[in-house]
Amino acid sequence: MANSEIPAARLRAWWAHRQWLDGSRPGAAAADVLAATGWARSVGGAAPYLGLFARAGLGREAVDAAVARLEVHELPSARGCTYVLPARDFALGLAVGAGAPESELAAAGKHLGVSRDEIEKLCLAIAEALSPLRPLEPTAIREAVGGSVRVLGEAGKKRGLSTTLPLALGLLQARGLIRRVPVNGRLDQQRYGYVGWDQPVAGTAADLARRYFSWAGPASLRHFRWFSGFTVATAKLAAAEAGVVGVPGTDLLLAPELADSFENFTVPAEPYYTLLAGIDGIHLLHRDLARLVDPADAGRPLPAGRAGRSFGGEADPQTHVVLDRGRIVGFWEYDTGEQEIVHQLFVPPDAALREALRRTEAFVREQLGDARGFSLDSPRSRAPKITALRAAGSPSG
Template sequence: MSTSNLIARIEPEKLTPELLRAWSWNRQGLDGRMAGLTAPAVLDAVGWARSVGGANAYLTLFARAGIGRAEADAALAEQDIHELPTARGCTYVLPASDYAWGLQIGHSSAEAAVKVLLRLGVQSAEIESLSQEVLQVLRGVRGTDKEALDPRGLKEILGDKVRNLGEEGKKKGASTTLPAALGLLQADGRIRRVPVNGRLDQQRYSYVAWELESTGDGDDVVRARMLERFLRWTGGATLGQIRWFTAFTVAQAKAALLAVGAVEIATAAGDQLWLRPVDVTELAAFEVPSAEDIQLLSGSDSLVLLRRNSADLFDEAGKSAVAGMSGSALAADLSDHPILDRGRIIGLWQYDPENSRIAWWTFAPASPAVRERIGQLEQWITEDLGDFRSFSLDSPASRAKDIAKLDARRLA
């Protein structure tokens, strides 16, 4: 009997949007089963936490395992977790077990920055020379009171070894040669950047020397590992969703799917999902939990970001409620943060630091469980984080209009 004959068969009509939302909720560990796990264990199980200078990484850990900022920051300081450039060249917070191959997945983005310099007339030898100079400087300051150096400090030491690329460079996003050299060194695991205040919800960094061993694996092996993780984190995804997250070509994605033995299954909505065989078996027996299960998540939480499918998490009533609402409604990327019940978006929220409160709106009257969870998260943000930014440039002033809109809708 072939392996394919041993895989459970699921009729498409069973895979309704409601069931698939709850299934994703389960795969993402939002059902309470991760309580007590460490930060790296959570990130390994549910996926890397997107980091753009916002608080998503903290809420990712708090929502799933009750991990507070002090514990998360301690894991960061011990290098049990780290913010690194990986898939698509984007930065995520990874567990230590994924550092080397995560960097390898994103290495082409660092190479792309070097290609910009080459088009500006910078020679490869100059970039390599600058990289070696940076590495020498950072290795030389170990054990001193300048163990980490920010880009300005590096430029002061390196002097004219860092070339200014003028107006033409600015137009192409490369004012000097330093960022490309830093990116290449980081992608090679030879340096790492650390937040200046030890927190994940900001974007001011210094650099220290690093000696991360490479995987020793070919890119095809690493791509298969990425796909296996991605399918485990999501519980299944379309080819388009796979390619969006990984930036694989069609040929690379199909080769990785073959390498992990993924199978394709049709849904009631007509989508074609790729799943690991073990997840097909579990999905065949999965039922939507009957009890209400409420979470407030970040708009860039893995539940919505990995597949960039936030519109799928609204039911028809939710879609109707947000119809015509700009910015956050049915967009690929949520700007307001979601309130969810077993994977279904039932409302939106923002944090108002001026009044130490959560501004929120639910599409139907809020249940006691919703109000309780809002209160819990409000207290945690106020006491543990102080604010909840979506990204580095987010500020109380920039979200004031969104807060006012949520208040108006809730009180209407």
């Protein structure tokens, strides 16, 4: 990324500012946070909770209540991946993610002999079986639709598709006809039921570009392509239709209404620390980790990582991260046995950093119980990282 005319610290601090990671929006509603800072990637871990807590101090109950009221919801969206979206973006999120289930159906037709007619009939049966109020889990849906679900045998298992049910559920979700709801109301669990829905699906690539460059700008066209999954031609056209403007001397683009604010922005003098998931939007909207890493930290070994691998060479953080004005200044994980955050800091801890650690530790311990990175993360699987973090220690302060 060509940005030699803009100091890295200024870019990082601006991104943190636009992501509301500067303590400026305490108590903001979950939907407002997501509308202003971007959709929160959800993979069955604690990332949405940690992100909303860091940005607005929201507790788990407040977030779960927003989910229950459909002010925010987890939906398949950009690239077909699941994100937590505000209600204003439900239609757009579904529209930009609609291609993924179609691609999965095409692949199943090619490799497993599944026809569109078969899946469309299954879609009709599922839609008739579901109500808007009482969620049915996949097992109950299979029982309700009888023989409409077909087992795909060993060939299907090899492709991660044991029956035709996921194909139909994916299409119905993308069409806004059903939605997936967590059985216990929590975003960091992966047991779901499905209910009927009637959600319009609408929006263009340019609509996504307008939002993206407001959340993530300055960002390059490459960054936008990563987030959206668009081709080069589609991304260029969408950015042009969105009216984004270039940042002089760089390959970065910005929403036009932010140009003056960016030009006049200065880096805050005092640090402001937040503890975030490794897949938080401050990283994942661009997925360009080097932006947030100081050169002095790039060579740090990964906690429990393979020999020869260093932090600066990774595509994604391998742990949760501590941030200060856009710079990653530490690694952390949660030890469920000791009920505490274990960390490796790159800077000496001051009173503000100790307080950020204390607040987040209390939040995880009292409201979440754990801070899983993703659905398959577990206390046992992260034990080597925790041991490595304890051994590494942190600078004294």
